[in-house]
Amino acid sequence: MQVRSLGLRCRTGSMTVLGDLAQSTGVHRYREWSEVAEPLAGPDGWHMAELTTGYRVPREVMDFVAPLAATVSPTTRYPSSIRPPDDGSVRLVSTSPDRLLAEVKEGVKGLLEADEQPRSVAVILHDDDVLLPEAKEQCTMAESEAAGSASGVQVLPDSQINGLEFDHVVVVEPASIARTQSAGLGRLYVALTRCTQSLTIVHAEPLPAELADPSGPRTGEPSGERRCSRYRIDGHRCENMTAEPDGWCRQDECGGYRTGTPVDRPERRSGSAFSVPMNADRQARLTLADERVAEMKITATALNQFLTQHQGTAHEAGIEIRSMLEEFLRDGRHARQQNGFWVLDHEGFRLVLSPDADAVTGYRTVHLERSYAQCKAGVSSRVGRRGRAARRAALRERPAPGCSLVDANGVRGIDSQQIYITAQTHDTFERLVPESRGLSDTEFDAMVSRFLSADLENGRILTQESLPHVIGGELTWYLSPDGRTAISLRARAGTEPPEEPVDVSEDDNRAALAVTDAPATTDTEPILPTPQETSAAETDGLLTFLEAAVHGDRKVNAHEALRHTFLAALFDAGQSPIYSEIVDAASNGPAGTILYEVLGEGGHTYTRMREGVLRAMEVRHITRIRADHTFLVLPQPPAEPWATDAVSQTFGVSVIWRTDHGWEGQRVGLALGKEV
16 A cells, blocks of 8 residues: 555656665565565566665675575675675674673773774664663773773664664674564664674574675685575575585585575466467577677576575576576577567576577576576475475484384384374375464474374274374374384275365476476375275275285285385385385385386286286376386396387386396386486
């Protein structure tokens, strides 16, 4: 309404709106300027210009607060200060709680005595800090003790500092400012950028993770190690050191996320797919020399579009967009529009280049959060229902395998808090338990534990294929043989699952993409069925038939020797394969869900391979496993040289086989989880 009231009072339809979204600390905050400008002028009637040079705040201070600025306002391009370097501009004082005010006093006294001419000093604390009155007393004492100082020292709560500036600023306990209400980080950013000479931070609590390490390289300097700027899937800031220019260490435990929590914006989920205009030249191909690529400019528009989608800093956005260029030019799909602009599409991402191909003018993607570098590295999305499930699975550490449980008493004795809950279990729980929807990750995890604990105590315990089943009043839980992992979850037979809410996921958007060949993937783990759960299959007898057939196979030593050898190979490759009374093996990884059908003695003939394909199709139908890849596992090389290609091209099923030296066949690396 404030924005609309401005529009009503502007008869010319033209106005200049100035501000810094990172310093906005009010109740109604905007994440990007389009939320302010479009209600005034429409999507195409406004222009944004950014101040990229700072004159007031020292360079070291701006570098120090850069990660915080990116968190508070991801689409804001914070300025680079022209102030000359001074290694003393940022000073951190870590102390104990009982020494906190003493350190503040000493710090203020030192600042007053350091300058020959009077300087202004501000000490900033959290609004509700009980130390405010005592801090004022300590600063008054510091003034009186400072030799020859006539400066005035102000002790201010963080809510009263907007728009002010001081020569020296002392911020006390940044963590207490950061955790206040929703605007805490914004208030902290304002407090840290009030100085023109130096910033001192006195703290007993750990600093917020959003602050940079001042000992690392300055922003824009690619050389030297610094703390990784990214976050893990569990929301914690990465602790690794990195020399990568984009600030991402790329270690396994670091997901490369630019914020602690995902920015899940439902309004951006619909219409995310894009297509090349019908009148564009789809046969055109852009070829550029390496030096042209290196000199290409990245416009502010492209940077802002990247930051709006993925968050982070403009510096990192420029590095990643530039790194995409070479691959998109080589492997992407090119088209030239009638206005001369080039469109480069690859794996669900788009770069728009100027007609002269000397600047990147636009950026788009169907992915709701992950950048191209993250998708390329196999990082899971945190957005959408499956993304929430992946986040929640990261709340607990996956345990090492233990000894198999032998009886129901051993299963009942498990502490539900110690059981690892897979992403598939979290996903299914949200679908089956309506009251769990809308909870935070920790609240959701606590609810899952309560349900599981109650069913462990009061439910019925069965063991099939060495997998303990906990059958409660409404849910059936499938645990790993050692009981340390809740593999999957289903509704009890005879109970009708609640209607699942519509939740457009990142994969749904990718499926609608008409201009790339990006395959649909899934972050879920295979679902293992039991006879009690598939009433439709009981009706037509297919499940009974499959169980009998598989049971017969598993009485044959040659079949079981091959199956267990292959399971061992998956474990050796770092996979966590699972199986059931009708599923020989299944795994889930960066390449998606993979279903394996093991063929025993004589399984290397084309006739048996066709039977294996049919069995795999039946298993997929019964279990509803959304397999991205299906493999036949043979005991030896195919008897007919043409059989492998025939199965692959006719049925879309890959074939691998056992050899004296390991495994061979089609896409062996993919089958063993060693490549995407």
